[in-house]
Amino acid sequence: MSEASLMMRGGGCAWKGTNNARTTTSATCENGRRAFNNLLAQKQKQRRSPNATVKKKNNKAFISSVAVAAEDSTQVANEIPAKGTKYERENAIALDAVRIASTICDKVQAQLMRMDEKSITKGDKSLVTLADYAAQAVIAWRIGQDEPDMKFLGEEDADALVNGGEDGKEVLGKITILVNEAIHLFYPEAKELTDDDVVALIDKGKGEGGPEGRHWILDPVDGTLGFVRGDQYAIALALMDQGKLVLGAMGCPNMPKSGDVLEFNDAYSYGFSPRTVSKMLAGGSSAKTDWYKGCVFTAVRGNGCWMWPTSPDVKVSPTKVHVSSAFDPRKARFCEPVMKANSSQGFTASVADNLGIESKPLRIYSQVKYGSVARADADVFMKFPKAEYREKVWDHAGGVILVEEAGGVVSDAGGVPLDFSKGRYLELDRGIVAASSALHEKLMQAIQMSWDSAAL
Numbered sequence: 001m002s003e004a005s006l007m008m009r010g011g012g013c014a015w016k017g018t019n020n021a022r023t024t025t026s027a028t029c030e031n032g033r034r035a036f037n038n039l040l041a042q043k044q045k046q047r048r049s050p051n052a053t054v055k056k057k058n059n060k061a062f063i064s065s066v067a068v069a070a071e072d073s074t075q076v077a078n079e080i081p082a083k084g085t086k087y088e089r090e091n092a093i094a095l096d097a098v099r100i101a102s103t104i105c106d107k108v109q110a111q112l113m114r115m116d117e118k119s120i121t122k123g124d125k126s127l128v129t130l131a132d133y134a135a136q137a138v139i140a141w142r143i144g145q146d147e148p149d150m151k152f153l154g155e156e157d158a159d160a161l162v163n164g165g166e167d168g169k170e171v172l173g174k175i176t177i178l179v180n181e182a183i184h185l186f187y188p189e190a191k192e193l194t195d196d197d198v199v200a201l202i203d204k205g206k207g208e209g210g211p212e213g214r215h216w217i218l219d220p221v222d223g224t225l226g227f228v229r230g231d232q233y234a235i236a237l238a239l240m241d242q243g244k245l246v247l248g249a250m251g252c253p254n255m256p257k258s259g260d261v262l263e264f265n266d267a268y269s270y271g272f273s274p275r276t277v278s279k280m281l282a283g284g285s286s287a288k289t290d291w292y293k294g295c296v297f298t299a300v301r302g303n304g305c306w307m308w309p310t311s312p313d314v315k316v317s318p319t320k321v322h323v324s325s326a327f328d329p330r331k332a333r334f335c336e337p338v339m340k341a342n343s344s345q346g347f348t349a350s351v352a353d354n355l356g357i358e359s360k361p362l363r364i365y366s367q368v369k370y371g372s373v374a375r376a377d378a379d380v381f382m383k384f385p386k387a388e389y390r391e392k393v394w395d396h397a398g399g400v401i402l403v404e405e406a407g408g409v410v411s412d413a414g415g416v417p418l419d420f421s422k423g424r425y426l427e428l429d430r431g432i433v434a435a436s437s438a439l440h441e442k443l444m445q446a447i448q449m450s451w452d453s454a455a456l
């Protein structure tokens with residue numbers, strides 16, 4: 001992750017002249033620009049209104065106002081998420097942090113779509129964008145307001161920005177602007193951060209994790225490829241306490257609001273869909289006062305999995321979500337990574353066949369797959385990477401607890417629960433699967449059958 005140099009991709013846009021090249025129309029660009037201007041106008045209006053945003057002067061007021069906001073928005077619900085649990089306060093902080101980061105991701109994704117911004121290729125050839133860095137910084141900032149000594153394990157670090165010469169400096173400057181804008185949308189009186197502050201915040205993510213104490217785990221933009229393609233991505237945050245996941249908060253700003261992920265099926269099954277992109281550019285989910293797409297899932301151990309609107313301005317109660325309760329192979333769906341390089345699609349097809357699943361796989365970028373299983377859009381998630389690939393904790397921590405709290409089971413391909421306490425990597429038997437508890441057992445048998453026949 002620590003890269004010595006930053007390379008700008010393409011001539012002015014992440015999508016231009018790259019392997020992932022896509023083009024977009026001027027009409028969709030114009031829609032995006034209009035939508036983003038609306039977002040800004042709306043937020044600026046709120047900032048001027050004394051009642052629109054609670055002004056936070058110190059940490060205590062800061063936290064209690066968030067807790068009250070959470071309570072207000074659930075007043076008609078029978079249950080209030082996380083209320084009375086050991087992690088009630090952390091749940092409110094995590095929800096708030098992910099929502100602040102969502103505004104950044106919305107903005108940067110729209111910039112990428114309009115070709116106003118570029119993604120960056122790290123030395124290991126993986127992609128990173130301004131949003132990855134800025135989202136990590138604001139989440140570290142938000143948690144740090146309450147927990148200055150937090151331990152934090154995040155995907156990004158600021159080495160490439162600090163050691164990247166003039167390019168690095170320029171990118172850092174843009175990140176600092178994004179970070180300050182996002183923080184001030186939610187906390188108008190917060191202190192303006194400098195480039196050095198932002199570097200320090202990003203670098204909080206250099207923690208090593210481990211079995212002792214509390215550790216926040218973050219993938220600031222999980223599914224970066226989906227993100228730069230204008231598709232699904234997730235802001236995936238988790239809290240591990242004494243080696244156990246105890247809390248998850250995952251922002252999915254482009255996830256269709258309810259059930260039917262298949263509305264976006266063209267994009268998953270056949271590649272790019274202009275309809276999908278234009279829908280997303282029609283307005284950032286974090287800017288809307290009506291809830292038509294995007295959500296944040298939260299889960300505290302023992303308290304279920306909840307789905308909230310991305311924007312705190314949407315006054316809708318969070319809903320409790322559950323994994324699918326029955327398994328009818330004719331209706332069942334399984335989801336998996338989009339890219340063949342990340343998971344064996346031949347193997348998952350064979351397992352699905354053993355289970356009797358008839359429909360095509362739902363290929364979704366990022367941990368949105370865990371969200372899909374948690375709220376029963378899909379019955380099963382499977383990922384079988386190449387043997388030499390080592391999975392990282394931040395690619396799963398946020399999503400795993402959501403599925404577990406929605407009544408599901410997540411394990412490696414041998415049925416062993418994932419252990420997040422071993423540092424930055426997971427130690428796995430072959431792959432990762434998630435399903436309802438009833439189906440998980442069938443899944444283990446199906447994997448064994450495919451494994452036996454593949455080994456013949």
Ligand SMILES: Nc1ncnc2c1ncn2[C@@H]1O[C@H](COP(=O)(O)OS(=O)(=O)O)[C@@H](OP(=O)(O)O)[C@H]1O
Nearest residue numbers: 221222223224337338339341342364365366385389
């Ligand atoms: N070779 C290989 N095999 C398996 N997994 C890999 C591999 N390379 C990368 N990664 C990690 O996969 C993360 C993206 O997972 P997805 O499920 O979103 O994959 S896909 O883009 O839909 O194919 C991706 O997370 P992001 O970097 O946040 O996008 C990587 O951490």
Ligand SMILES: [Mg+2]
Nearest residue numbers: 219222223395
């Ligand atoms: Mg990731």
